[in-house]
Amino acid sequence: xxxxxxxxxxxxxxxxxxxxxxxxxxxxxxxxxxxxxxxxxxxxxxxxxxxxxxxxxxxxxxxxxxxxxxxxxxxxxxxxxxxxxxxxxxxxxxxxxxxxxxxxxxxxxxxxxxxxx
Amino acid sequence: xxxxxxxxxxxxxxxxxxxxxxxxxxxxxxxxxxxxxxxxxxxxxxxxxxxxxxxxxxxxxxxxxxxxxxxxxxxxxxxxxxxxxxxxxxxxxxxxxxxxxxxxxxxxxxxx
Numbered sequence: 001x002x003x004x005x006x007x008x009x010x011x012x013x014x015x016x017x018x019x020x021x022x023x024x025x026x027x028x029x030x031x032x033x034x035x036x037x038x039x040x041x042x043x044x045x046x047x048x049x050x051x052x053x054x055x056x057x058x059x060x061x062x063x064x065x066x067x068x069x070x071x072x073x074x075x076x077x078x079x080x081x082x083x084x085x086x087x088x089x090x091x092x093x094x095x096x097x098x099x100x101x102x103x104x105x106x107x108x109x110x111x112x113x114x115x116x117x
Numbered sequence: 118x119x120x121x122x123x124x125x126x127x128x129x130x131x132x133x134x135x136x137x138x139x140x141x142x143x144x145x146x147x148x149x150x151x152x153x154x155x156x157x158x159x160x161x162x163x164x165x166x167x168x169x170x171x172x173x174x175x176x177x178x179x180x181x182x183x184x185x186x187x188x189x190x191x192x193x194x195x196x197x198x199x200x201x202x203x204x205x206x207x208x209x210x211x212x213x214x215x216x217x218x219x220x221x222x223x224x225x226x227x228x229x
Contacts, residue, residue, distance in 0.1 A: 003160075004160065006160075031215065033216070035219075040221075041221065042121075042219050042220060042222075043161075043208075043217075043222070044219070045216045045217060045218070048215065048216055056214070056215075056216060091160065091161065093161075095215070105163045105166075106163075106217065107160075108153075108160035108161035108162070109160045110159050110160040111160060
């Protein structure tokens, strides 16, 4: 069964460093998402991506964040200068296209735990 | 804005007990409602969904009914198993959008 994969499973970094979190969505999916969950808090939407551009982003997704689909398979989230409060579990998700977007299931990866020291 | 509120966990039950996890929401218009489950070490998996009022979503013995009058989508199962131990997330998608708004999640622990 096709699945979304994420690497690494755990990333530890120093404050101020750049990190890149990687995701491989399901191969025929066209919509891609990043969510995060700070420990003990809600899963929060960060950004959605379609047709090689950002389609929607939340207030959390400021200039420190960027997303890219560098090739036909990977979807990355970059944090340019990490802060302590960026420590969280980051989930990637993808979904197929569909006329009625809210009905289509988003498939999630297992997450990357980012720890900023 | 949209929000989802779930009961605090962990919920601890014995095998074959009845499960209810409460979920209420605030949203504009008529959202679609979802329950996701996260087993240890895995990603979020869609458990069930309902797209309009009075719809009942069901899967693997779990059920939830979209109650617009009470803005609720409570998850129920008549007889839980140890393998149901996981974190359960209630979520919504506002009509016309595709992004999920999640609750904080409720951990369920089922003992033999």
